[in-house]
Amino acid sequence: MTRHPYLSPDAPRVLAHRGLVTADAAAHGVAENSFAAVAEAHAAGADYVESDCHLTADGEVVLFHDDDLRRVADDPRAIADVRLHEIEELMSERGGLITLVQALESFPDVRFNLDVKAAAAAGEVGRLVAPHAERVLVTSFSDERRRDALAAARAAGSRMRPATSPGSATIARLLAARALHRTRLVRSLLSEVDALQIPERQGPIPVVTRGLLRDxxxxxxxxxxxxxxxxxxxxxxxxxxxxxxxxxxxxAAIALVNTRGTAAV
Structure with a gap:
């Protein structure tokens, strides 16, 4: 399998989860997934930023994790029901809202790991990342949303498909196939993706094992x-x-990787 450009150069990689919010930044009101959080991750040397995509009421893809604004901005409205300028106002004192377009254009050296959180966002995410496919990984807990975004990137004329990581249903099939020693199915499922992005454990059940890594x-x-x-x-x-x-x-992760003698990439 040819390595996707998103995964070059060699590992290990540090992916800044929703950007980087230090204790000092948090004390000043900076929120996750904000423009300031992405900028802080970039300044710290993170070449990879993991983020989430929702669609506003007026059709703009924004980097935001939750379905609504309650936790981040103390506003009960859903992202899908709020227009871009309204969210920009709410986020103005929380590090600033960042749209997907702004992220891709303002940080051309950053590789983005994008989790499509809303079905309505999938098509627009795919269209927007199409010119940047070599530095974008598209994922979602929903394989349908993930595949819709990849299809939209192809339809928009992407020179290559973005990198991708499977949804929860595919990961469950993969783990079951391994447990049943269905080697051919394991290989088939892995052939469709570039990375497995998974928790170490799911409750009491280990997910990351030496066997899984080997396969x-x-x-x-x-x-x-x-x-x-x-x-x-x-x-x-x-x-x-x-x-x-x-x-x-x-x-901290970048510093740790560097002390181990391998540059964080």
């Missing part, structure tokens, strides 16, 4: 683990052989 790497697929904030856990997972850490502490 993924044999297929040319990377394994990125979320969300890893403890430095001992970071070291342990890197020793295990994972290829990427999705973390709220990108600055």
């Amino acid at each position: 993924a790497h044999a297929a040319g697929v990377e394994v990125h683990v979320w969300t890893v904030n403890d430095e001992d856990d970071m070291s342990r997972l890197l020793d295990l052989g994972v290829d990427g850490l999705v973390t709220d502490r990108a600055d």
